[in-house]
Amino acid sequence: MDRIIVRGEARLEGTVRVAGSKNATLSLMAAALLGRGETVLENVPKVRDVGHMVDLLRALGASVEWDAEDDRCLRIDPESVATPEAPYDLVRKMRASFMVLGPLVARFGCGRVSEPGGCAIGVRPIDQHLKGLAALGAKIRLDAGVIEAFGARLCGTQIHFDITTVNGTQNVMMAATLAQGETILDNAAREPEVVELAEMLCRMGARISGAGSDRIVIRGVSDLRGVRHEISGDRIEAGTLLAAGMITRGAVRVEGIDPTSMDSMVEKMRETGAAIEVETDAISVVSQGASRPIRVVTAPYPGFPTDMQAQLTAVLCVGESSSVVTETIFENRFMHIPELVRMGADISLDGRSAHVRGRPFLTAAPVMATDLRASASLILAALAARGETAISRVYHIDRGYERIEEKLASLGAEIRRET
Numbered sequence: 001m002d003r004i005i006v007r008g009e010a011r012l013e014g015t016v017r018v019a020g021s022k023n024a025t026l027s028l029m030a031a032a033l034l035g036r037g038e039t040v041l042e043n044v045p046k047v048r049d050v051g052h053m054v055d056l057l058r059a060l061g062a063s064v065e066w067d068a069e070d071d072r073c074l075r076i077d078p079e080s081v082a083t084p085e086a087p088y089d090l091v092r093k094m095r096a097s098f099m100v101l102g103p104l105v106a107r108f109g110c111g112r113v114s115e116p117g118g119c120a121i122g123v124r125p126i127d128q129h130l131k132g133l134a135a136l137g138a139k140i141r142l143d144a145g146v147i148e149a150f151g152a153r154l155c156g157t158q159i160h161f162d163i164t165t166v167n168g169t170q171n172v173m174m175a176a177t178l179a180q181g182e183t184i185l186d187n188a189a190r191e192p193e194v195v196e197l198a199e200m201l202c203r204m205g206a207r208i209s210g211a212g213s214d215r216i217v218i219r220g221v222s223d224l225r226g227v228r229h230e231i232s233g234d235r236i237e238a239g240t241l242l243a244a245g246m247i248t249r250g251a252v253r254v255e256g257i258d259p260t261s262m263d264s265m266v267e268k269m270r271e272t273g274a275a276i277e278v279e280t281d282a283i284s285v286v287s288q289g290a291s292r293p294i295r296v297v298t299a300p301y302p303g304f305p306t307d308m309q310a311q312l313t314a315v316l317c318v319g320e321s322s323s324v325v326t327e328t329i330f331e332n333r334f335m336h337i338p339e340l341v342r343m344g345a346d347i348s349l350d351g352r353s354a355h356v357r358g359r360p361f362l363t364a365a366p367v368m369a370t371d372l373r374a375s376a377s378l379i380l381a382a383l384a385a386r387g388e389t390a391i392s393r394v395y396h397i398d399r400g401y402e403r404i405e406e407k408l409a410s411l412g413a414e415i416r417r418e419t
């Protein structure tokens with residue numbers, strides 16, 4: 001198993017380009033199932049979760065090929081889908097697989113997807129996905145751990161999500177594009193990835209309005225066509241690289257992103273005392289010394305993203321006085337904290353809040369990654385720590401970051417991967 005070795009205390013400086021958004025890509029790949037003919041996705045990030053989705057779409061029978069001339073371009077043709085069934089072996093590797101259920105039932109009249117179960121960061125039920133699909137008229141059955149959804153033609157209706165769910169909104173929105181009549185989704189997620197999906201679906205022929213607000217209206221159409229779509233930059237990767245600049249007291253510029261999707265992150269980074277400059281498609285951070293105490297509460301978009309909580313917590317470990325970080329989205333997303341403590345961080349947990357007392361420096365220690373964003377926070381801590389840190393189980397980081405060690409090395413980090 002690979003390890004990442006970091007010799008800390010190098011100041012990071014320079015410009016780096018972010019990859020396409022992992023989470024946008026996963027929903028757009030599922031959406032490709034809805035179109036007649038080929039959908040071509042550009043700027044696809046080369047991360048493991050995308051590889052899992054490629055395997056899943058192929059298992060369904062779709063043709064999925066990387067373009068011979070552009071290794072970030074993925075061609076998906078769903079015409080050959082033969083078995084609308086997503087096997088447990090693939091679903092258990094990646095919960096986002098569940099997003100194929102809506103497109104499958106809407107386009108092919110039935111879909112079978114394994115119940116994904118919980119994961120490291122929480123129980124993560126799928127009740128809201130099922131509530132939405134059932135309201136559209138799909139018959140839902142759980143059989144031996146597999147969720148089956150049937151429905152010759154779904155019917156538009158009004159659905160109020162009990163909680164805000166990103167993939168739930170996306171799953172039901174995709175299904176509703178081919179339903180008869182109008183569907184209204186209330187308490188819909190407002191994340192940029194939902195907006196991007198709606199935009200691509202509209203270019204495929206769907207009629208969707210309101211994406212980006214908490215009410216999305218979808219007027220069903222009889223069929224959709226394949227399209228070409230360029231995936232936007234990954235806002236969480238961008239935030240992580242900026243955090244690397246902050247924790248190393250450096251000056252880092254990330255390009256290839258829409259800064260308006262990062263307002264809440266930029267606001268918190270500024271509160272720590274970092275100087276942030278926003279351009280049309282880039283953001284730069286210049287650290288002004290030890291970070292100031294702040295209060296962070298994760299929330300659905302446009303709130304501070306849970307996917308940046310672990311990374312910002314690492315930044316706050318090296319700083320002044322005490323900060324409070326409250327996680328409201330997932331019940332178990334503090335697994336990086338015991339590992340940060342092993343590196344000398346002073347953090348105590350009180351229910352859903354972490355009280356972080358900044359220290360002048362962290363100390364290298366062998367640590368273990370437990371999930372994607374936790375791994376990112378350990379790499380950040382290692383960049384600031386005295387000595388050499390070895391981070392094991394880095395397959396977690398490869399799920400969502402593309403060659404992170406190469407990007408950080410290009411900014412001056414002393415980092416390498418050992419196989």
Ligand code: EPU
Pocket residue numbers: 023024026095096122123124125126127128129130163164165166167168305306307329330331372373400
């Ligand atoms: N939830 C339910 N019932 C549902 C769906 C969700 O109770 O039917 C709960 C979840 O357990 C959680 C909350 O609702 O407590 C929000 O979960 P959400 O459904 O919004 O999460 P998701 O759609 O499964 C996506 C991202 C996550 C990101 C969350 C929140 C993808 C592939 N994943 O997950 O990304 O943390 O939204 O923003 O888009 C990551 O990239 O590291 C990651 C975990």
